Structures are given as structure tokens and as C-alpha cells.
Amino acid sequence: MTTLHHNLSLKDEIRDYWSMRSETFDSQPGHEIFSGEERQAWLSLFSRHLGPASAGGGRALDLASGTGVISLLLAELGYGVTGLDLSEAMLARARAKTAGKPIKLYAGDAEDTLEAADSYDVVATRHLVWTLPDPPAAFREWFRVLKPGGRVGIVDADMTNPRPGNGRALRVLAKLARRLSTPKPPAAHAATHEEIVSRVYFSQGCRPEEIARLLAEAGFVDVAIDRDLGAIHRAQGRFMPLYQRLERASQDRFMVSARKPG
Template identity: 85%
Template sequence: MTALHHNLSLKDEIRDYWSMRSETFDTMPGHEIFSDDERRGWLELFARHLGDAQGGRALDLASGTGVISLLLAELGYSVTGLDLSEAMLARARAKTSGKPIKLYAGDAEDTFEASDSYDVVATRHLVWTLPDPPAAFREWFRVLKPGGRVGIVDVDMINPRPGNGKALRVLARLARKIANPPPPGAHAAVHNDIVSRVYFSTGCRPEEIARLLGETGFVDIAIDRNLRAIHRAQGRFMPLHQRLERASQDRFIISARKPG
């Protein structure tokens, strides 16, 4: 029972952290979408990995303020969004009114959704926060219809991306020193403490996510790091040191299919 209580406590902290961040979430590039170029980049990315909606059903997990839910609805899906934070959901409901989107408080590791009921499961920046990714992936496999697809957008903020990630990280530190931005707020310490206790505390490596998806039973697993169009569009609204920091990180989408 100790591990269960620990996980529930950690989830409470994660919920409270993102509830606190909800007040400014939509003001930050990389969270909200600020340009048509970025919106088109996201639509193309999800269409490439999730296929034609054809009136299907999509489950958006850790739906936050509804950014991804709105994109999935624009692609033609009927969307259910789940999030632990009621504060996030309140903002999402205001943004998604009149759209084919239903939003509920819910846990990505235990959704209470019916088995074989969704064509698509989509997440953005969720997996790195999960206390138990293997349990989450089993749950996503269960709720997907045979042949359904999962799309996981995430980031490894600890390990530099393959290629020139280490060099970009050095440049980012120099640019930050020159820019001398304000020190991080109190939320940074809370964030770092949470990160130290999640499953991917040493980095959310896409290869490890892919391995876990394969163990769950998913097939046709693909890792795609080509998010350049999205990152270019986001970068127009970021200072140089932030652009370099993000470019040094391993950012990706992983897609996979439930057999059938």
C-alpha cells in the first residue's frame, strides 16, 4: 500500500502544481498557440501520425486549457478531454464552448472510459509527468478500438537531443547569462521536486517510451523528431536564450497502433 499512497500523493501535487500554473498557462509560447503557422504545423503533425479523422472519437489526456482538444476537433474528431486540474478545465471550457468537445476531471492512468471506444488517444507534455507510464499505456491500449492510434508529444528536458544538443545547451547558457532574465519563481522549486519523483526523473527518453509501448502490445511504433515548423513558429515569440534551450532539448512525437 505504501507505493499506492505515494503515487496518489504525487498526483495530488501534480494536480495542484498545474492548477497554480493555469493562471498564466495561455500566456506562454509553447503552451498556447500564437500564430496560424504554428496551428497549421500542429494540424499537419497530428494528421500525419493519427490519420484521417473520418468522424472518429479522440481522447485528449492532460487536456489542460484545451489547446490540443481544439486541434483534434478541427481535424474532425469528436473529442473527450480529461485533466486532473479543475482550474485548467475551467479555462478549457471557456475556450471550447460550441465545439464537439466534452471535458471532464480525470486521471490519464485510470480514465474510467469504456474499452474499445476511441479511435485516437493524444497527449502533449503528459508522459514525462506520469508516476506509472506502464499502467497508463495499458489503459490507453484498453480504451482504443482495434486499429486505433496513440500520439504522444513530449520532451526530454534533462538529456540534450541527439546531434548538436550539447553545443546548443552551452550557447543557451551564454545567451541566458547575457540576457540576465529574472530568476525563476517559486513554482520552479515545486516543478523540480515533482520531476525528481516521477518515473522519468532522469529524462523522458523517446526510445524508452517506445519500448514500453511495445511491451504493452502496440505496433507500428514511430519516433518523429521533425517538429521544426512548430518550433520555428513558437520561437518568434521567445527570447534567444529560451529558443536555444528548447532547441537543445529532445522534442518528439511518438505514434503507435493497437493491432486489429
């Protein structure tokens, strides 16, 4: 019972944090898509791992749908999309952006979607898994709502540990560039963000190998880790200051995909 109350409290804080961020969310590269080049790179990534919808259409569930960025991409691939997010402030912005598209948006919890079993061809998330209090429960839920043969695609980042290879050196350069940056980069909300991170499952870093292990434990097969997101990062970097480009380059950014047997 104590754990349940703790998780509900943490989810409330996560909801409130992203509601606070909603006003400026779409103004930030890495959140909103700022160029056709980036949009095509995202479409290529999702098509590679999830595939376009079948000729007869398909259903996609976008979890932590935020302002609707990923929902719009999934709709462009031919899916009818349901987006769930804890934050009504985010959903309000998403509804304005997705009007007229085959997208339905609701307040909902990624760990307990209340969706019917075997009802979706695709489950997709971006920058959600690092915030989950209970990823094993979430992955079991996503397995439940997917149709046999359905696929899950998780885009996320380990912002705690430097990426394999030259990540540590890039992190040092990023810190130097941040100190030298004019004007100084904003530090708003940093303390709240760090406090939330300290309490989630992936508090020591959102490692793709652990995500892959948990997906397999939930019953998924054909689990794959894809770190080839360079086209997206190059397109985003054109709109970022140097310190931010270096920070993001130092992080382990990835997509993990898997399939429900059937």
C-alpha cells in the same frame, strides 16, 4: 500499498502545480498557439500520425487536456473529443475556450480514465508522459480504451538530457544567453517543478526510445519516433526570447505514435 499512497500523493502535487500554473499557462509560447503558422504545423503533425477523422466521424481522447489546445486541434481534424485533466483550474479555462465545439471536458486520471474499452479511435497527449508516476500502467489503459486499429500519439520532450547531435553545445549557449538576458527570466515554481521531476518514472529524462519500448510492451505495434517538429518550433520561436529558443533547441522534442492491432 505504500506505492499506491505515494503515487496518489504525487498526483495531487502534480494537479496542484498545474492548477497554480493555469492562470498564466496560455500566455506562454509553447503552451498556447500564437500564430496560424504554428496551428497548421500542429495540424500537419497530428494528421501525419493519427490521420483525420473518418467521413462518419471519430472519437478522440485528449489526456492532460490542460486549457484545451490539443482538443481544439483534434476537433478541427473532425473528431468528437473527450478531454481529461486532473486540474479543475485548467478545465475551467478549457471550457471557456472550447464552448460550442464538439469537445467534452472532465476531471480524470490518465492512468485510470474510467472510459469504456474499445471506445476511441485516437488517444493523444502533449507534455503528459514525463509526469506519469506509472507509464506502463497508463499505456495499458490507453491500449484498453482504443478501438482495434486505433492510434496513440504522444508529444513530449526530454528536458533532462541534451538532444542527439548538437544539443550539448546549444545547452551551453542557452545558459549563457539566460545569464545575459535583460530582464532576467523568471524562476518562479522552479523548485516545485524539480521536486516533482525527481519522483516520476522519467526522473532521469523522458527518452522517446523508452516510451517506444513501453508502448510495444503494452501491445502496440507500428511504433514510430518522429523528431521532425521543426515547423512547430520555428513558429513558436518567433515569440520567445533567445535563451528560451536555445533551451528548447537543446532538448530532445518528439512525437511517438503507435497502433493497436486489429
